[in-house]
Each structure stands twice: as structure tokens, then as C-alpha cells.
Amino acid sequence: MPSSQLTMTHILRRSLVHRRARSLSALVALTVSAGVATALLTLYADLDAKLHHEFRSFGANIVITAPASAALPANALADVRRAAGDDALAAAFGYAVATTDRGTPVVVAGTDFAAVKKLDAWWSVDAWPAENDANSALIGQRAANFVADEHDVKLTFAGKPVTLHGIGRLRTGGDEDSRIYMPMAAFTAWTGTAASVIEVQVPGGAAKVEAAIKRLQQTLPGMNIQPVRQLVEGESRIVDRTHTLMYAAVLLIALTVGVSVLATLSASVLERRRDFALMKALGGSQMQLIALFLLEALLLAVVGVAAGFIIGSALAWAISEGNFGTAALPRVGVLPLVLLLNLTIAVMAALFPARVLRGLQPAALLKGE
Amino acid sequence: MDVLETKVIELKGVTREYAGHGSVVKALDGASFDIHAGEWVAITGPSGSGKSTLVNLLGCLDRPTSGELKIDGVDVASMSAKELDRFRADKIGFIFQQFHLIPYLSAVENVMLAQYFHSMTDETEAREALEKVGLGARVSHLPSELSGGEQQRVCIARALINNPPILLADEPTGNLDAANQKIVANLLGELHRYGHTIVMVTHDPEMAALAQRKIALSHGKVFCHPTSGARMVRLQRRLDLA
Numbered sequence: 017m018p019s020s021q022l023t024m025t026h027i028l029r030r031s032l033v034h035r036r037a038r039s040l041s042a043l044v045a046l047t048v049s050a051g052v053a054t055a056l057l058t059l060y061a062d063l064d065a066k067l068h069h070e071f072r073s074f075g076a077n078i079v080i081t082a083p084a085s086a087a088l089p090a091n092a093l094a095d096v097r098r099a100a101g102d103d104a105l106a107a108a109f110g111y112a113v114a115t116t117d118r119g120t121p122v123v124v125a126g127t128d129f130a131a132v133k134k135l136d137a138w139w140s141v142d143a144w145p146a147e148n149d150a151n152s153a154l155i156g157q158r159a160a161n162f163v164a165d166e167h168d169v170k171l172t173f174a175g176k177p178v179t180l181h182g183i184g185r186l187r188t189g190g191d192e193d194s195r196i197y198m199p200m201a202a203f204t205a206w207t208g209t210a211a212s213v214i215e216v217q218v219p220g221g222a223a224k225v226e227a228a229i230k231r232l233q234q235t236l237p238g239m240n241i242q243p244v245r246q247l248v249e250g251e252s253r254i255v256d257r258t259h260t261l262m263y264a265a266v267l268l269i270a271l272t273v274g275v276s277v278l279a280t281l282s283a284s285v286l287e288r289r290r291d292f293a294l295m296k297a298l299g300g301s302q303m304q305l306i307a308l309f310l311l312e313a314l315l316l317a318v319v320g321v322a323a324g325f326i327i328g329s330a331l332a333w334a335i336s337e338g339n340f341g342t343a344a345l346p347r348v349g350v351l352p353l354v355l356l357l358n359l360t361i362a363v364m365a366a367l368f369p370a371r372v373l374r375g376l377q378p379a380a381l382l383k384g385e
Numbered sequence: 386m387d388v389l390e391t392k393v394i395e396l397k398g399v400t401r402e403y404a405g406h407g408s409v410v411k412a413l414d415g416a417s418f419d420i421h422a423g424e425w426v427a428i429t430g431p432s433g434s435g436k437s438t439l440v441n442l443l444g445c446l447d448r449p450t451s452g453e454l455k456i457d458g459v460d461v462a463s464m465s466a467k468e469l470d471r472f473r474a475d476k477i478g479f480i481f482q483q484f485h486l487i488p489y490l491s492a493v494e495n496v497m498l499a500q501y502f503h504s505m506t507d508e509t510e511a512r513e514a515l516e517k518v519g520l521g522a523r524v525s526h527l528p529s530e531l532s533g534g535e536q537q538r539v540c541i542a543r544a545l546i547n548n549p550p551i552l553l554a555d556e557p558t559g560n561l562d563a564a565n566q567k568i569v570a571n572l573l574g575e576l577h578r579y580g581h582t583i584v585m586v587t588h589d590p591e592m593a594a595l596a597q598r599k600i601a602l603s604h605g606k607v608f609c610h611p612t613s614g615a616r617m618v619r620l621q622r623r624l625d626l627a
Contacts, residue, residue, distance in 0.1 A: 021505070021506050021508075022490075022494055022497040022498065022500070022501050022506040022508075023506075026494075027490070027498075027501075030489040030490060030494075031489055033489070034488065034489030035489075290485060291487055293485075294485045294487070295498070295502060296446075296470070297444065297446060297473070297479050298473075298474065298479070298498060298499045298502045298503075298543075299470055299471065299473050299474020299475075299499075299502040299503055300470065300502045301467060301470045301471075302466065302467075302470075304502070378446050382479075382481050382483070382485055382555075
């Protein structure tokens with residue numbers, strides 16, 4: 017018969033199987049810890065992008081205006097798009113006060129509907145004008161009361177008439193409701209007025225917005241470039257608070273799981289005091305016994321990470337899909353952090369039982385005292 | 386030199402004190418005796434007489450507070466805990482009253498456990514040790530599948546596997562019925578005939594009578610060490626009555 021060896025792995029495997037209820041209880045706790053940490057870290061990694069995406073729907077966070085009695089440079093919009101970055105959105109606006117066919121003054125704004133549709137995604141519009149329709153118009157909720165027929169809007173500016181086809185109604189609850197929006201080319205041809213305002217949406221927190229403003233100031237010297245403070249600060253505050261909340265959640269869960277694992281491992285050592293006392297009597301050193309015990313805790317932690325990563329990634333996917341409408345894909349990058357967290361919990365939880373092992377009195381225990 | 390002239394255990398004025406509630410308790414008080422290679426010695430005495438303390442010291446599980454304790458010619462009193470672990474694995478084979486087998490390891494693996502902590506494991510050797518104690522057919526059984534007597538024989542095989550110079554048996558038949566007590570007693574007798582040094586703690590006068598020499602303990606002192614089994618039984622009765 018071939019001679020086989022008795023190894024620490026063999027002892028460990030038999031011990032875990034023999035005490036399967038206790039082992040399973042520790043494994044579940046460590047899997048929960050790894051699962052929650054994976055889910056939170058995966059969501060955390062996607063959080064900035066997702067929150068900034070959400071904040072985009074609130075519109076511009078930088079407004080560029082020409083100084084009084086001056087106009088924006090002709091190529092200002094192109095310069096702004098270049099300076100603000102590829103992921104920024106921008107739209108130019110020109111404003112004039114015209115008279116409706118009812119003799120009521122109304123603010124008419126020229127703009128690029130395609131750009132506004134992206135920039136001001138929060139606007140409530142029942143139908144956006146087509147890009148190739150040169151005389152189409154978007155009529156504000158209140159402005160609709162100033163015209164005789166909102167599908168055939170007759171306006172006069174400086175004695176020059178124009179007829180626009182009202183395509184859709186606009187509701188924002190703000191000043192926009194009192195305006196009539198039309199394509200920029202037709203607006204300039206009719207009023208002879210160029211764009212005087214550019215609204216920009218830069219994704220990112222306050223620091224990124226400030227950096228963009230500096231670049232814009234260098235690109236467009238002499239122009240008024242102002243952040244929309246409430247929006248920028250609000251976004252920063254929410255992102256920061258969400259980060260803090262997630263850190264606190266991970267910490268709280270780690271503590272809870274740590275206590276649970278500590279209780280399980282301590283009970284496990286107390287149950288096996290006599291086994292360890294015997295091993296000590298047979299010549300097992302303190303280091304060997306602690307290594308055996310630590311290895312068991314670490315093994316459970318690693319298996320917990322493997323199971324927890326799968327469960328946590330699925331959880332993050334479901335949370336992201338449910339809250340942001342896009343799935344958060346599994347991130348292998350979070351694995352080292354989750355592993356570190358679980359190993360730390362396992363080692364910390366094993367420290368107390370290791371103290372019990374150090375104080376073991378083999379003779380008394382083996383005597384049954 | 387004759388084997389019996391070689392001292393494997395030497396105690397000179399060995400004292401072991403424990404701190405109690407505001408006082409110091411002398412569990413062993415100036416014990417002095419020698420045990421020679423190949424001897425079978427019984428240690429007897431009532432509860433609280435210091436037997437467990439003496440077993441701890443002889444088994445290198447503890448160190449004396451004062452005095453000189455030599456095992457196989459080496460003074461263990463000055464050894465570090467780590468050195469004692471190593472020394473214990475080399476020199477002492479333990480036989481326990483409650484067997485203390487690891488419940489999730491088979492009989493042969495329990496024997497191999499002593500090899501594991503000593504040096505390296507060898508299953509063939511462990512199987513042979515079990516065959517010697519009459520358990521060749523039970524090597525793969527878990528302790529729960531063995532009778533008390535069989536478990537004690539696994540314990541004896543485990544104690545012998547590293548060929549230690551001293552077998553320390555603490556109430557080896559205390560948990561056994563009469564039939565298994567006889568099997569274990571015969572096994573110990575056989576080991577003694579093969580030249581093993583056996584130090585046996587026992588309450589049982591019949592078991593004590595099997596030993597060549599007895600050491601009686603009372604209140605931490607080595608009371609006497611008569612050579613006659615019959616005298617020992619009488620003395621033990623007096624001690625128990627006292």
C-alpha cells in the first residue's frame with residue numbers, strides 16, 4: 017500500500033467538513049461581507065459617471081455672456097466646445113424683443129434645437145422642431161397666450177415681419193415659458209442679431225467646472241463666464257455625501273461581519289480547546305497551532321470572497337439597473353480591495369481566539385478540568 | 386552500563402507553586418526521586434495531592450518554580466516554551482484517560498498526527514504501530530466507530546510512534562470496562578517487557594500493583610516510594626482514609 021502524508025491542508029479540510037455547521041456559518045458571514053463590499057465598491061466606481069449623467073439633466077452649469085453693448089465673437093461656440101472638452105455640451109442663444117400679432121411684446125430666442133435638446137434635457141417639450149425646418153418654433157406655455165394662432169405665429173421686429181410654424185409647447189416653470197424659440201439662422205437673418213449667450217454643461221464636480229471656467233476665460237478673454245453656483249455646489253455636495261455614505265456603509269458592514277466572524281471563530285476555538293491542547297501535548301508549537309487556526313480563517317475568507325464577488329456583482333448590476341437605468345458591469349479591479357477587507361476581518365477575528373490558544377493549559381484540559 | 390542504571394527522570398527538590406487568592410499554593414513541595422530507563426513506575430495519591438502537577442512537569446507541559454528536573458539527562462527547567470515543545474515531541478509519549486483522539490481523523494491519521502508534530506508522517510509506520518496494538522483491521526475507522534478500549538489502544542500506538550524514551554500514562558484504564566482494562570494492562574506489560582520506561586498515574590491499586598515501583602504523593606510531598614505492591618495498596622488505603 018502506498019504511504020501517504022498527513023498535511024496541514026488535510027487536517028484543515030477534515031476539520032472544516034467535520035464542523036460543517038460552524039464552518040458554513042463563518043463562510044456565510046464572510047460571503048456577506050465580500051458581497052456587500054463588492055456591490056458597494058462596484059457602484060462606487062460607477063457612481064461619479066452615473067451621478068454626473070443624472071446631473072446633466074439639470075442643464076447648464078456655466079453661462080457665458082458678452083459684455084454690455086458687445087457681441088460674442090463669431091466663432092465663440094466652436095471655441096467654447098474646444099475649451100470645455102469633448103464631454104461638455106454647449107448651446108448658443110440670441111435674444112430679441114418682438115411684437116406678436118396681438119400687439120404684445122414677447123422675447124424671441126434664436127438657438128440650435130438639436131444642441132438645446134441635449135443640454136436642457138429637463139425641459140418639458142411635447143414636440144421638438146425638425147432641424148431642417150428653418151421657420152419652426154417652440155412656443156413657451158405663457159407665450160402661447162400672446163399669439164393669435166400658435167401654429168402660425170406672426171411676429172414683427174423693428175418693422176420686419178416673420179411667420180413661424182409653432183411645432184411644440186415648452187414648459188419649464190421658469191422664464192423659458194414666456195419665450196418663443198426659433199432656429200438661430202432664421203433668427204439672425206430676421207433680427208440681424210447674433211448669439212449673445214452660450215450655456216455650457218461640463219460634467220464633473222466643482223473642481224472640474226472651475227478648471228473648465230479657467231480654460232474658457234483663456235479662450236474667450238473679456239467675456240463674462242459664470243458658474244451656475246447652485247447646480248455646481250449641489251452636485252459636489254451630493255457626490256461627496258454619497259461617497260461618505262458608501263464608505264460608512266462598507267465600514268459598518270465590515271464591523272458587523274467582523275463581530276459575527278469573531279463570535280463564530282471564538283466559539284470554534286473554545287469547542288476545540290481539547291484538540292488544540294492535545295496537539296500541543298504532542299509537540300505542536302504555538303506557531304503551528306495558530307497557523308492552523310489562521311489558515312482556516314483565511315481559507316474561509318478567500319472562499320467567501322469568491323462567492324461574495326459573484327453575488328455582489330449581481331447585486332450591483334440589479335441596483336444600478338433599477339436606479340440609474342444602466343447596468344454596472346462586474347469590476348475585477350475591486351477584487352483586491354474586497355480580498356484585503358475580508359482577509360483583514362478574518363485576521364482580526366482570529367486574534368482573540370489566538371490569544372485563547374496562547375493561554376491554553378494542555379494538562380488541565382486533557383484531564384477534563 | 387545497565388539500562389536500569391540510566392536515569393531518565395531526575396527530580397531534586399522540585400517545587401511548583403501557583404498564585405492563589407492572595408496566597409501561594411505549593412502544588413508540589415520539594416519532590417526528589419529518580420526513575421530509571423526501563424522502569425514501570427506508578428504514581429498514586431488522592432485528589433489534590435499534586436499528581437496532575439507532577440504529570441505536567443514530567444510531561445514537559447510545565448516548568449518547576451524551583452529545583453532541578455532532568456529528563457533524559459537534560460535540565461528542562463531552563464528551557465524556553467519553544468524548546469519544551471520540541472523536547473516533548475521527542476521524549477514523551479502521552480497516554481490519556483480520556484484517549485483524546487481527534488474526532489475527524491481516522492485511527493491511522495490520529496497516529497500520524499504525532500508524527501506530524503514530531504518530524505514527518507509515514508502511513509506505513511503508523512499502520513504497523515496500530516497492528517502492534519491489535520488494531521490492524523481498524524486503521525481507517527474514526528474514533529466514534531471504535532470502542533473505548535480500541536480508542537485507548539490507538540492512543541497507545543500514537544504515544545509509541547515516535548519511539549520516545551518515556552511513556553507517560555495518566556489513568557490509562559480509568560475510562561475502561563474490566564475487559565478492556567485487562568487488554569490495556571497487558572499491552573503496558575508487554576511494552577515494559579520490551580524495555581519501555583512507563584510512568585503511570587493511577588487511582589487503581591490493581592493497576593498500581595502491576596508497576597515495579599510506586600511513588601505516593603500527599604499534599605504535594607512525595608510521601609514514600611515502597612517497592613512492594615501489597616504495601617503500596619495498604620499505604621494508599623491509609624492515604625485515602627486520611
